[in-house]
Amino acid sequence: MLKLFVTDLDGTLLGKENHILPEDIEAIAALVDEDVEFAVASGRMDRDILEVFKQVNQTGHRVSQNGSFVYHGKDGLVHTETFPEALSRRLHQAIAKYPTVYSVSTADDVYVAEKTPEIEAFEHLLYFPVKEEKRLEAYYGETVFPAKFTIHGETEDILKIKQEITEEFGPVMESYLSDAHCVDFVPKGISKALGLQRLIEKLGITAEDIAVIGDSFNDVPMLEMTPYSYAMSTAHPDVQKTASRVVDHVHQAIRDLKERGIY
Template structure:
């Protein structure tokens, strides 16, 4: 793995870790021209760009392509850190999987409650409830098509890293508690949005995967600036040399961040990079 770019960076923060939805992308799920220009400048000055998201790999690749990472280099942390991918080679540097015995338990629970449960297969979202509004939102976020299946467990990709349960906010608060009681000894259960419950391997979060990657890059957490807006970003904001929350972040995230920048609609990422990496603003 190439390390010379990061090691010889002129910037005070040689790694830039970015959540996507609500952080790097605006509400239209796009990287604005100013934010893109600022990140390209930082990368040209030696910073490693790391896209750290709960999205599947396929859903992150368009953002990586927008930033030219397939040519210049960079990294994807998909599934909240369940997979690490080198953008230049598309090599999987790390991956973890849900225990096989837990998947039927999650499936049975979702069916008994009438909640939507979805997984991923290539460029498709697979689910038994394709008309669920939150399944459609996951499709919109990742630009992945939805495929209806009769039995979800028969159509998941081999060794899935993540499943996603969706439903109304009040229902998901209770479901999170029940699932932690049911399978919390085997997997991690948390909400990445009020209507999304992430179901991922035990001990997987963005901070742990960033530690793995930074070690391979001969960098430390103090060399990293991290950006986020959601509860699943807290671990990497705490880890980073400086953790930056967006103005639109959850109140608890803003409270724990080292700095609160402008919102994702106001090029908050660009503003903070100029401030902390280039001493402007």
């Protein structure tokens, strides 16, 4: 029987302006009432996930920054991983050479060198303001510990940069197209699937005990880890292929699990 339900945020549980469908909130509540635990796995920061929990009136487990941070609902931090200082500086310098907007995420904050109109549009999607710091590199390893570097822009442009950065840093980092306009760079080995694996080990369950839903390429690792995986109908066809089923909304996935007797 199902023991854990995991959802992505942007493009999955969260719609435009961070809106959550009432039907999804009701379905999650019904799931929890059946003693199925709830979790969010997102590229966002943990404090963003906590705000989402408030919106759905639930508590639960959190996998943030694509797996760099894993939190058990009651016991707190289970795992954390950030870029080493020297690698942070090298990666920062490599990304800053491109004429594209970029941001740097730590456990609790998102930093930019300058709040451009593009960043202000991106900031509008977040629950907390972005911090501006022109000398960010100077604080690496002291007060700033990067968990994720993100480039923002048109898909074709950022995918080209992704390829070039990966050619240089591939052995020491992972890269994901987390949104049509965002590419994330995280420490080597980090993924939502690995974060969830650490969580389910803590919970004493297996991948066959969980169901997951997502819409982006950074969701693929977790979609592939369980037979109960759902991709959003808005997802890229290549993402949809990695899931067992395709749905329009989170509540439809939960209803399907119920109808199939999975919980």
